[in-house]
Amino acid sequence: MRHAHTVDQIRSAEAALMATLPDGALMARAAAGLAAALVDHLGGTYGRRVLLVVGSGDNGGDALYAGARLARRGAQVSAVMVSDHAHPEGLAALTAAGGRVVDVVPSDLDVVVDAIVGIGGRPGLSQAAHHALEAVAGVPVVAVDVPSGVDVDTGETPGPHVSADLTITFGTHKVAHLVEPAASACGAVHLVDLDLDLPAATVTALQPDDVRRLLPLPAADAHKYTRGVVGVRAGSAAYPGAALLCVSGAASGLVGMVRYVGPDETAARVSATHPEVVGDGRVQAWVVGPGTDFDAAAALQAALADGVPTVVDADALAHVTGPVASPLVLTPHAGELSKMIGVDRDEIEASPLRHVRAAAQQYDAVVLLKGRHTLVAAPDGQVRVTTTGVPWLATAGAGDVLAGLVGALLAAGLDPFDAASVGSWLHGAAATLASGGGPIVAGDVAAALPDVVRLLMT
Incomplete structure (x- = not known):
């Protein structure tokens, strides 16, 4: 059975797991899974041109740490910040690995990573995020956890949102991955297991x-x-x-x-x-x-x-x-x-x-x-x-x-x-x-x- 949990259920399970792990360990797991899925999607890393569109919070941190992993393996990783509150440790890791923060979107990109908002974000996109995405129209998009702008717990899309070719999510599926119209915005969905202890879900999909x-x-x-x-x-x-x-x-x-x-x-x-x-x-x-x-x-x-x-x-x-x-x-x-x-x-x-x-x-x-x-x-x-x-x-x-x-x-x-x-x-x-x-x-x-x-x- 494929289970789709709510944001509150996921947050509670993550908090319980983090209490048993060293600081940063859960984000490291997520970043490693994200990086591995991106490598598979790109068919390699060396010379690949990757743009991270990064917002605030842990969703952006996952992408920045994953970007650092890709940069260390020869990818050309750039990041556009659409928030003044990017994850500082993740940003430092990216630049230390050779990634760079840019104001002008590079050309000839292989993939855009949507890390604007995660499961705690509200539906819709900020003006800065909207402009950044307009600049990369036509480039394949990989969303981190959910496409930014969708309603995670209902599958609704009441405002502007990302339409991804692939969504890499963590711990469990979310309602938005299964329920339309948000499900169509997710593209293919790849689940990275985080070993969360989750309660029963009320939205499921038979396998x-x-x-x-x-x-x-x-x-x-x-x-x-x-x-x-x-x-x-x-x-x-x-x-x-x-x-x-x-x-x-x-x-x-x-x-x-x-x-x-x-x-x-x-x-x-x-x-x-x-x-x-x-x-x-x-x-x-x-x-x-x-x-x-x-x-x-x-x-x-x-x-x-x-x-x-x-x-x-x-x-x-x-x-x-x-x-x-x-x-x-x-x-x-x-x-x-x-x-x-x-x-x-x-x-x-x-x-x-x-x-x-x-x-x-x-x-x-x-x-x-x-x-x-x-x-x-x-x-x-x-x-x-x-x-x-x-x-x-x-x-x-x-x-x-x-x-x-x-x-x-x-x-x-x-x-x-x-x-x-x-x-x-x-x-x-x-x-x-x-x-x-x-x-x-x-x-x-x-x-x-x-x-x-x-x-x-x-």
Whole structure:
């Protein structure tokens, strides 16, 4: 599991560790890790031209000490100060190693190191920092801990901020590394371990081992009913394809049986494409909403009448007005969530973590907010971030496949939070596998799901 801790949690853990170490030892660890990651990024040191953009505090100190290490190995290291309070010992170490402080930005740089503000900084950039970054536009940027200017604990970017190609962070991931829009500003993220003793995090991201552990596998004596039965209420005369795609996500092999309930003509098409799918009957979970059009309210009412866990997607979301007796997974995109909680779409996209948590509390349900980094929130505030997937996944019908997949995992026995987060991870991984770097359609994602599971289990 990838854990994203808050600034207060990190500060507390750092203070506890520093109490057991000699003065400066923790910064030395961070600087050594930063220098090593920069060497790897640059592909060497000798003759490389490095510019440090340095603010005040320990973040700047980390960069200055790292710069001294690079200078001793033959790099040409310059530093631009954007604060009157640069770390004095770090500055002395840099100049002693042959680095220099400059007022004019050198040309032909190989990399710019953003050490303007660290995790204690406020969102936004000072005028001096903004000018320094303008002077190096187009040069690859490596951020120290987080890109300067982002909100570390929320992932929001309310003002000007650095957009990095690589972020080298220390001790643990931060919320801004996982949650959009700040996550996009981080580029690739490299973690330097500092051996911090950290508490549990409320924002996490599943990794392959976690998904492997959570996947419901058939027992040696399993039969189709013990593996779970999922029902799908989807599609309409206007949108029969939504039913086919939702069923394809549900019928990916992770559940013992799929039942389909919908218009006769659509049911015939589902049966022709998926002959293993049967009609109405008892289920352990329902999926309702994709393509249901004007029948959405009735389909939702029928599904909820069974009292089993239910995935509510697409058209049916508009008919959920508050908490219900059945455990729910609600799967909106930002536009749908906007209507559900009465907040402008732009606000949701600027602050997705805050709003998905608010929705989970309002509806007393697990809410899966689809996006570049999908967020799955539980009513208690726990959030899992999906980091699998590719931009090609932004294609019509992909959400229908996801709804069916999450419903299958519910029917197979996962609780709503696990079903939503595992389903989202598998969905993204299947898109990556199917894409191979090129375009895909939603059906490709469903077809790749068995192969993703197979690869995961080997």
